Amino acid sequence: MSSKKFIYLFEEGKSDMKNVLGGKGANLAEMTRIGLPVPPGFTITTEACNEYQNLKGSFPSGLMEDAFAALTVLEQKTGKHFGSKENPLLVSVRSGAAVSMPGMMDTILNLGLNDESVQGLADLTGDERFAYDCYRRFIQMFSDVVLEINHVLFEEVVEKYKRKLSLIFDYEIPAPEMKEIIKEYKAIVLKEKGYEFPQDVRDQLYRAIKAVFDSWNNQRAIVYRRINKIPDDIGTAVNIQCMAFGNMGDDCGTGVAFTRSPSTGEKLLYGEFLINAQGEDVVAGIRTPMPISKLQEELPGVYDQFVDTCVKLEQHYRDMQDIEFTVEKGKLYMLQTRSGKRNTRAAVKIAVDMVNEGLITIDEALMRIDPEQINQLLHRQIDTSVKLEAIAQGLPASPGAACGKVVFDADLAEKMGEAGEKVVLVRNETTPDDIHGIVYAQGVLTSRGGMTSHAAVVARGMGKPCVCGCETIKIDAIANQFAVGNQVVREGDIITVDGATGNVMLGEVSMIEPTLSDEFATLLNWANENKRLAIRANADTPEDARRAREFGAEGIGLCRTEHMFMAQERLPAVQEMILSENLRDREAALGKLLPFQREDFYGILKAMSPFPVCIRLLDPPLHEFLPSHESLALGLVEMKHNHAPASEIFAQEELLKQVHKLAEVNPMLGHRGCRLGLTYPEIYIMQSRAIFEAMVLLKQEGIETLVEIEIPLVMDQAEFLFLKKEIMAEYESIKQEKETELNFTLGTMLELPRACLVADEIAQEAEFFSFGTNDLTQTALGFSRDDAEGKYIPVYLEKKIIKDNPFAVLDRKGVGALMKIAVEKARSTRDDLIMGICGEHGGEPSSIEFCHLLGLDYVSCSPYRIPIARLAAAQAALKNK
């Protein structure tokens, strides 16, 4: 006997022992425990598997002794004997990890048959055809999964006999031919392996268990685990169970069913079954199974028992179940039950229905929906029931699917879009100059750039589908076409892009419109009742703000002002401001921008009233508003070669000089954020004035506003204080001009490690903090997002240096540690300081949970992720009650 308990009889286990018994084993035990008809059996633990792996493929000592001892118990229960010629005990062997995991060896049925016991089975059942069919199936399955002989070899033999006898179905093959087939099968084994098919039933069992363990590390299983982030060291259990035979006649059968519809969530049995068949026949697709409802006609008694059992299982597990069953001579046997997979729509409906049925609590309903999945409900989706052939694949940069005519130029996109045509803008990369084109396009496809490229960021903000960095498409901007391999796609050709998968398809693909069901609304209302975090939106326009409110935003956590500077009609004034050589010229140029900015703020504040709006003063380095040095230098060379007028050359040279002066080696760490404000206070003063003036206008209209003015990229109290004084001075003059007082606070974004380390000092002056975790991740890890995502993060993920992309999932150990320091320091200074997060992590569930744990006041994310954030915030609150 082994020193550890490696074997559990079904009656010894429970559903909460998944880690030990695997999902399948735990559920078989549970069903046994609650009195459902389950053929007796036992489970070899996952720990045995792990020891086997550690021993490099040797069984832990005593394991097989214990297994045979358990088998003896099964013999006692059934009165049958393993390997017996008279009354043989047959078993199934199935793998079953704690997490459902395709790719591993699945099932061997009828184990225990050999040349002698098959005769016993025939004698016992009086059905020779049945017995030899079982043996044939066993040899084929065992040879395939244990001996690793190509199953096609066996299938050919069966086909040969069916042709000879002019039969359609396997089960029509008579016993004599079945025996011939078995002879041929055994010859194949001898030829392929050089030894006879194992006749020792104990050896059969030994090899089958070993095969299950070995399959834990086959290539498909490894890949599946990597993709699904399943640890490599949890191992699989092995379930050994007495056979129930669905193939002993027309009062037999086998089937699978869901207790509710996995695609709509409706409360009705959903599944199919086959009369006179063994498990794998349903899946094999040779015979067409009947819908489960037909079982009522075929075997009414069994059907009633099955319905009862399903109700009992749902009541017991308090979830929709995915069930496998077999009927042997009119007797129902349950072979498996587990929580049923379902799509998001069904998941939401089932959860809400079950609350209404009194089956689960609201808390449980909220916990059952994966927030990330909600994305599906908010965007148009490719209809996955249709087979798709993608011509190219890029990065899934902004979810949703879009279809339209290919257009390579933003102006044309705008023109066609305005005329009501659907277009997809295709570019190598987009720039602020393309914004108007993106507005009118259904979606965007770029050949370069990552998840944070301009196109991706803008499209996500607008909720438009976008596929980025699709490097296999080669755009020929002169011929107005792109090529993928040999295929050429011309302007006006129709393509479909799927921002959820990154796929690019030719032509129009059928789509599913997003559906916001009543149940979904109910669920989100429950989320609001249970969450502690407020959910705000990152929104730069009144339209964004309105959309955000529709999704339930409770304010704006980040209103960036640089996109406003990028707008086409303003860029000249912005460039004039940048190129000014003295304060007076700069102030004159800023004067031109003031009315635009006032209008921007007026619209956003109105749309979000009376919720708070956090407006970040100008952040990016000024050179972002100018053409690149290289493009100017190349232009200059061309101008010289083309003998352009001297005055034009001179102007270009001057511009080049200015751009050279402003150029930066590392713009992310450059002359930006409050450093701009400190160098050119007049910029922030103009922006503050625009905010104040917009507030005054709204106040006159009786519209309430609550503004948070945010100074970006602060690393020291002195920076903040300097700018606070400038802004308060401007407020004082507005107050006198307009004879009114305004409701606003001044705060900063914490996005530098140093800011977190001196948060107590900054909090002496600031009234709110917002964690800018995008930049905080860049600086804490020293990862330039623009460079890392394309270059080394994929390497890091592949080599398992990191578990997640730190720009997607907040890095708790590094960035999180800094946030924790900051929160503690800030609270030590000012107990009521408002704190939130506005990086992209603000819309990611595990990061939201971290923010909840930190005690932040709100998270802010893009409008389309607000429902996700609401649910994630509720889950965080429930998990950490």
Place this chain on the structure above:
Amino acid sequence: MSSKKFIYLFEEGKSDMKNVLGGKGANLAEMTRIGLPVPPGFTITTEACNEYQNLKGSFPSGLMEDAFAALTVLEQKTGKHFGSKENPLLVSVRSGAAVSMPGMMDTILNLGLNDESVQGLADLTGDERFAYDCYRRFIQMFSDVVLEINHVLFEEVVEKYKRKLSLIFDYEIPAPEMKEIIKEYKAIVLKEKGYEFPQDVRDQLYRAIKAVFDSWNNQRAIVYRRINKIPDDIGTAVNIQCMAFGNMGDDCGTGVAFTRSPSTGEKLLYGEFLINAQGEDVVAGIRTPMPISKLQEELPGVYDQFVDTCVKLEQHYRDMQDIEFTVEKGKLYMLQTRSGKRNTRAAVKIAVDMVNEGLITIDEALMRIDPEQINQLLHRQIDTSVKLEAIAQGLPASPGAACGKVVFDADLAEKMGEAGEKVVLVRNETTPDDIHGIVYAQGVLTSRGGMTSHAAVVARGMGKPCVCGCETIKIDAIANQFAVGNQVVREGDIITVDGATGNVMLGEVSMIEPTLSDEFATLLNWANENKRLAIRANADTPEDARRAREFGAEGIGLCRTEHMFMAQERLPAVQEMILSENLRDREAALGKLLPFQREDFYGILKAMSPFPVCIRLLDPPLHEFLPSHESLALGLVEMKHNHAPASEIFAQEELLKQVHKLAEVNPMLGHRGCRLGLTYPEIYIMQSRAIFEAMVLLKQEGIETLVEIEIPLVMDQAEFLFLKKEIMAEYESIKQEKETELNFTLGTMLELPRACLVADEIAQEAEFFSFGTNDLTQTALGFSRDDAEGKYIPVYLEKKIIKDNPFAVLDRKGVGALMKIAVEKARSTRDDLIMGICGEHGGEPSSIEFCHLLGLDYVSCSPYRIPIARLAAAQAALKNK
């Protein structure tokens, strides 16, 4: 009376009350206290000055009452009376802050004279000429500094009379003319100010004190404080002291003296005096003073007393003194004593001599030298006694002065340098291609780039003078000349560059060679005996290593390997490696680099044996070894215009594509450091092999080595572990190949905030840490050094947002806080972990003190800063005993 004590009689003060009494006041009090002949007086405190500033120019209440009360004490002591016609008390009024501060109002003598008391002085002394001379001087000084009347007006009057009487010296003017002069003086005052010269002696005193206080905020004083980082709120004291007259005849005089030579440190009285003169005559330079030794002949008794006093003062203050004295009728009066200013050479000699004389302790000697000053002793210097005219000024990028023929090309510099000619390499900026030219040049001058540009870094490493970013010179590379304004400097013309000041001068300027005196060596030995920190060098070549040892390095703290990759003969192989499309090609290219690297390491390890050498594996992003994207794109345009062969164009296009692929938005946060190693482990494996093979060779020669292999830019244990495994596998194969074991450790540079936060985890695998505070500063503050130093750090310093450039002086609050966290976490894992610092802060005294306080094991700096670091480390140990 005031509620606070604003007034101290000299006998009430002490030398340690400088903050209250100012330096001068405290020393006058101290001299009084130890019984030296000091005319009686009192001091108005610095606090009174501060209150005056806070009251916006009003005296604190009771201040003048207290001053007059103190004056009464002086009257009692002297038997004279302030403003008396019979026996008038005259006083001097002098400013004196805690720190010596030129720019403020200095001195008013003879205050208390008016039309009546001058007659009393004449009667009393029987010397009418003397009395009226005093009055004349007083009116002139008072009018100048208190009434702010241009002193030239008064000087013209005196000149007029001297011309009229054909006199040379002021003191030859007879009494009657003196009276006339006074009349004219008073007329000037009336004309300029509209009121009579104040006759009320109390009003005179009131105005004089106010003038001292006001001078605290005059422009020169403000500028001086800013440059010298003196706080604005320490205020100045005012010293009011009874006059001693050096101008009462030939048994009178006045002088200044140092107790030792301030330029050589030799132990001899050094100074000068004038017979029959008042204080300002010595400074005015109208009469040529006599050397102090002549006093022995002139007034032997006084001289002896003076020598005694000097000895007494040195004994008392235990430092070389700078003394002002006056002799009135054969009686010596001490007017001031303070620690004498001295140059570095003198400072070192005096400190060491005083230890040998038993006057001070070794600890004190060590604390007396400013480590930064030592720089002067290590580099050639411009002889400051010669008047200089700079034609341009750039940044003082690498200390020392160099003189040579202007050369614009590195190849020519090498050729001429090899031929024994002295050249200065002048370029817009340097690149790795210019290294051989820099090696042969005396110094470098560039028109672009900051303190961290390539030229600056390379020159500092080599100890060569360098002036960078000298934007006023316009280089014409075709004509081989540069222009500064209208001046043209041609190839072959001789210039001198001063890397200590940034000055560029035409022609050869006389220089002072560095002198490493015996006293200097003694001092540094004492430093070694007292410091706890080991001092290592940042050194990349055997030559660097040898130089570092000469300066006392105890190992190499940072041996960068990228400079080795940049060398001309290796760059092609490096580029081949980078452009390889598969592992095999990359390994082949690396194979070519292996012998070079082995040779590098062999040389360095040999030169530093048996001290530890920390070798950092390749750090910079690979694109740094390729031409820039812009230069290639421009080249391509040119090639096309010039109809270059299609094959060449194709090659250029291919290279451009590769460079585009490697291009990064923020290279500082890009694909570099261990991220390279993780992507291309073969690079680090080659480097490790080179190190191991070099160690084997040295072992065979019987030369001991101790290598620390450093993995750069680690932010997580997993990165380190991955590379550790690769390197250890390489070591295992070397061990088998060579059948030998080697003495090395594996560690990492802590240069990212996250690394500091998880230092405990990294320490589980790493055997040493080295803080890379350059990058840690960049990431913690979000300051790109390349951008910040040129763009916003100057703004920050000017607006007092920061006190120091954080790249020069370690930012304790941010970077320091991260280091502290890292040290605590690391020590919690591994008590004996070796920790050091290798950023440029490793050579900066206040940063070195911080490292000492943190408990680091060593600091590492450039070879030329090692003496500075030794002294700074000793001071840190002594200060924090």
